[in-house]
Amino acid sequence: MQNNFLKSNMKKITQDKGFSSFTAALLAIAMGLIFGFVIMLIAKPGSAFQGFGRVLFGGFSRIGDVFYFATPILMTGLSVGFAFKMGLFNIGASGQYTMGMYFALYVGFMWDLPDSIHWIVCVLAGMVGGLLWGIIPGIFKAISNVNEVITCIMFNYIGMYLVDMWIQGNSTMYISTKTRTAYLPTSAQLPSLGVKNSSVNVGIIIAIAIAILLYIILNKTVFGFELKATGFNKDASKYAGMNATRNTILTMAIAGALSGLGGAFAILAPSSIPGSSMTYEPISVIAANGFNGIAVALLGSSHPIGIILSSVFISHIQRGGSLTALYGFKPEIIDIVIAVIIYFSAFSLLMNAALGRFIKRHRVKNEANDFEELAPVGEDDNKEVAPDAADISNDSIITEQVKENDGEEA
Amino acid sequence: MDTLFYIVQNMLPVAIPLLLVALGGMFSERSGVINIGLEGIMLFGAFFGCLTVLFIQDSRINAQIILLIAMVVSALAGLVFSFLLSFAAVNMKADQTITGTAMNMLVPAAILLFSKMNYNSDGITTSVPFYIQKVPVLGDIPILGELFFQKTYITVYIGFLFLIISVILFYKTKIGLRIRACGEHPHAADSVGINVYHMRHLGVGISGVLGGIGGYFYSVGVMDGNINGHTGVAGFGFLALAVMIFGQWKPWNIMFASLFFALLRTVAYSTSLIPVLNTLNIHNTYFKMLPYVATMVVLVFTSKKSRAPKAEGIPYDKSTR
Numbered sequence: 001m002q003n004n005f006l007k008s009n010m011k012k013i014t015q016d017k018g019f020s021s022f023t024a025a026l027l028a029i030a031m032g033l034i035f036g037f038v039i040m041l042i043a044k045p046g047s048a049f050q051g052f053g054r055v056l057f058g059g060f061s062r063i064g065d066v067f068y069f070a071t072p073i074l075m076t077g078l079s080v081g082f083a084f085k086m087g088l089f090n091i092g093a094s095g096q097y098t099m100g101m102y103f104a105l106y107v108g109f110m111w112d113l114p115d116s117i118h119w120i121v122c123v124l125a126g127m128v129g130g131l132l133w134g135i136i137p138g139i140f141k142a143i144s145n146v147n148e149v150i151t152c153i154m155f156n157y158i159g160m161y162l163v164d165m166w167i168q169g170n171s172t173m174y175i176s177t178k179t180r181t182a183y184l185p186t187s188a189q190l191p192s193l194g195v196k197n198s199s200v201n202v203g204i205i206i207a208i209a210i211a212i213l214l215y216i217i218l219n220k221t222v223f224g225f226e227l228k229a230t231g232f233n234k235d236a237s238k239y240a241g242m243n244a245t246r247n248t249i250l251t252m253a254i255a256g257a258l259s260g261l262g263g264a265f266a267i268l269a270p271s272s273i274p275g276s277s278m279t280y281e282p283i284s285v286i287a288a289n290g291f292n293g294i295a296v297a298l299l300g301s302s303h304p305i306g307i308i309l310s311s312v313f314i315s316h317i318q319r320g321g322s323l324t325a326l327y328g329f330k331p332e333i334i335d336i337v338i339a340v341i342i343y344f345s346a347f348s349l350l351m352n353a354a355l356g357r358f359i360k361r362h363r364v365k366n367e368a369n370d371f372e373e374l375a376p377v378g379e380d381d382n383k384e385v386a387p388d389a390a391d392i393s394n395d396s397i398i399t400e401q402v403k404e405n406d407g408e409e410a
Numbered sequence: 411m412d413t414l415f416y417i418v419q420n421m422l423p424v425a426i427p428l429l430l431v432a433l434g435g436m437f438s439e440r441s442g443v444i445n446i447g448l449e450g451i452m453l454f455g456a457f458f459g460c461l462t463v464l465f466i467q468d469s470r471i472n473a474q475i476i477l478l479i480a481m482v483v484s485a486l487a488g489l490v491f492s493f494l495l496s497f498a499a500v501n502m503k504a505d506q507t508i509t510g511t512a513m514n515m516l517v518p519a520a521i522l523l524f525s526k527m528n529y530n531s532d533g534i535t536t537s538v539p540f541y542i543q544k545v546p547v548l549g550d551i552p553i554l555g556e557l558f559f560q561k562t563y564i565t566v567y568i569g570f571l572f573l574i575i576s577v578i579l580f581y582k583t584k585i586g587l588r589i590r591a592c593g594e595h596p597h598a599a600d601s602v603g604i605n606v607y608h609m610r611h612l613g614v615g616i617s618g619v620l621g622g623i624g625g626y627f628y629s630v631g632v633m634d635g636n637i638n639g640h641t642g643v644a645g646f647g648f649l650a651l652a653v654m655i656f657g658q659w660k661p662w663n664i665m666f667a668s669l670f671f672a673l674l675r676t677v678a679y680s681t682s683l684i685p686v687l688n689t690l691n692i693h694n695t696y697f698k699m700l701p702y703v704a705t706m707v708v709l710v711f712t713s714k715k716s717r718a719p720k721a722e723g724i725p726y727d728k729s730t731r
Contacts, residue, residue, distance in 0.1 A: 039523070043523070043527055044527075089507050089508075091446075091507070091511065140706070140709075140710065144709075144710050144713045144714075145713050146706075146709045146710060146713050149446070149507055150651070150652075150655065150705075150709065151706065151709070153446075153648050153651070153652075154652065154702040154703075154705055154706050155702075156648075157645055157648070157699070157702050158699050158702050158703065161695050161698050161699045162695070162699070164695070165693060165695040284641075284644070285640070285641070286645070291511065291514075291515055294508070294511055298508065328527075329527075330522065330523050330526045330527060332519045332520075332522040332523040332526070332639075333519075333523055335515065335518075335519030335522075336516060336519045336520055336523065338515065339512050339513075339515035339516035339519060340512070340516065342508060342511060342512035342515065343494070343498065343509060343512035343513070343516070345508070346498055346502075346504040346505045346508040346509045346512065347498055347502040347503070347504030347505075347509075350502055350503060350504065351502075
């Protein structure tokens with residue numbers, strides 16, 4: 001029957017893992033956007049529709065800026081996602097980002113290098129800064145088994161205070177009357193890509209290249225395999241002879257380096273005023289881009305290519321959000337949307353599975369009715385059925401048996 | 411002596427928010443739910459507390475009564491907000507750390523949005539003087555009176571009251587025992603008929619109440635009754651987590667830890683006023699960093715025999731029993 005053919009095809013697609021994380025991300029995004037829209041409706045019912053339209057489509061009119069602001073969160077997203085693959089939650093991306101930024105700034109201001117390599121050395125310095133700050137939680141975790149979340153939070157603050165102190169104490173970098181850092185020399189700034197009305201620069205290209213490199217490392221190298229194996233089952237990978245201590249430290253070092261690069265790309269970027277660069281204001285606040293990286297990584301389900309897409313998406317709605325000011329809204333609306341997206345992505349995979357289960361049960365029920373057999377469907381609510389359960393045949397009785405077995409295994 | 415008085419008088423209003431929020435974190439974690447969202451809960455509570463004050467400050471109610479009313483409101487706000495965490499962590503079996511992170515990000519943005527759209531500012535500014543120059547009678551006691559009953563806030567006494575209530579609830583009641591059991595071995599707790607889900611909801615709920623109050627007390631004791639979305643509670647929620655770990659998830663230890671951390675913070679913000687430190691000429695940033703460094707040191711030395719609840723962070727699933 002044509003109907004059956006369609007069903008089996010649908011089954012194949014819906015049971016695919018990539019598809020399931022994609023729909024989970026869509027679900028989380030939809031929840032976030034709906035929530036944002038409701039808030040806009042409450043805040044200003046009259047212009048909510050126009051404002052929301054800006055959030056969704058406003059970014060298209062500023063493609064250059066979208067990529068410009070996507071660069072740092074792409075890097076922090078890769079950082080968080082990379083650590084996720086090993087089962088580590090790198091909430092310290094903010095601290096590593098700030099450290100990377102400081103190292104890049106320091107080299108930018110204090111080292112006198114030939115024009116052609118100055119910005120490259122700055123970027124590398126940022127990478128080293130982030131790496132140093134990322135390796136510390138890795139060492140703590142690997143050697144004395146201290147939870148990396150706590151270490152990361154502590155080092156977010158330590159790093160932020162240190163950087164603020166160092167910057168305020170350096171008269172070359174810091175202009176105390178403006179309470180900001182000075183503009184970097186042009187040789188230290190990232191080369192612009194020359195897109196009109198935007199300062200999108202070479203950073204985004206490097207970032208995307210790094211994402212692809214990470215994809216290769218994760219999928220084509222022994223290290224990547226070990227990393228994922230450790231993420232799936234720590235004990236089994238240890239039993240198989242993988243060096244957990246080394247891998248933990250290495251993962252956190254790489255994650256830190258990625259965040260550090262994000263910080264370097266953010267601060268070395270030329271700004272919209274000609275000849276100037278981005279500046280840093282030491283006001284004892286943890287860098288938000290580190291936390292946005294968590295959202296990016298979750299939305300991209302820690303897959304490097306997914307992270308590229310999700311960082312562009314987040315940046316897109318951020319740009320759209322800043323355009324809602326035209327209708328009297330504030331850009332913070334997007335921060336709310338992002339927070340809601342993170343909240344729902346924490347359990348959207350689960351919601352996705354529940355939805356799939358519901359559809360499956362519904363389908364089985366219908367088929368059972370077709371065969372006029374009233375099998376006891378729908379009584380096993382408590383049992384976890386794995387989303388990619390064994391192939392379900394048309395016969396409802398066999399289906400039930402498969403379900404039972406799965407339930408016991410799970 | 412004057413320096414000592416100064417430090418103690420300034421330290422206590424700072425220690426109380428830390429104490430309350432860390433106690434809240436303790437209730438949540440001992441029930442088995444990691445509460446990274448304390449920062450968000452604090453800010454949420456503080457915001458609603460200040461909002462309440464803003465609405466009733468023009469009536470002729472006594473300042474301390476206003477504070478109590480705002481405290482109740484902030485407790486309710488914290489309770490409601492913490493339900494976001496317990497719903498995700500208990501019912502949806504979601505990742506607790508990520509949920510907490512989302513909560514932390516949501517509140518500052520929401521406050522900024524609300525305040526910018528309604529008051530054209532970054533937060534809420536209230537103008538009720540909660541400061542107590544001198545408590546009648548008690549303030550006249552020599553030394554002790556000056557240490558504890560002068561230039562202070564009523565929040566200090568309420569905070570210690572909550573500490574005593576928490577200790578009793580935690581160690582002397584059936585509920586306390588059950589909460590602790592759910593954090594150590596939920597399956598065993600379930601096998602003797604304790605509803606693990608209810609206990610975890612309760613644990614997170616208590617942390618919401620204490621977190622909300624702690625947040626409002628932060629606004630009273632540190633920010634002069636104001637709150638804004640930019641600086642928020644300046645990482646006090648995370649610092650409270652550190653206090654909780656430093657105190658090894660036990661109420662009395664948490665009290666000492668919070669006093670220690672508050673002392674460091676007070677010193678950090680008044681190095682120039684303390685003659686001994688002024689001559690040492692240490693940058694005050696080092697004092698600001700010291701609580702975090704101290705927590706790391708404690709963590710390293712206790713990690714081998716950590717008192718962390720065994721089941722924290724693991725969603726409880728009946729069918730895996």
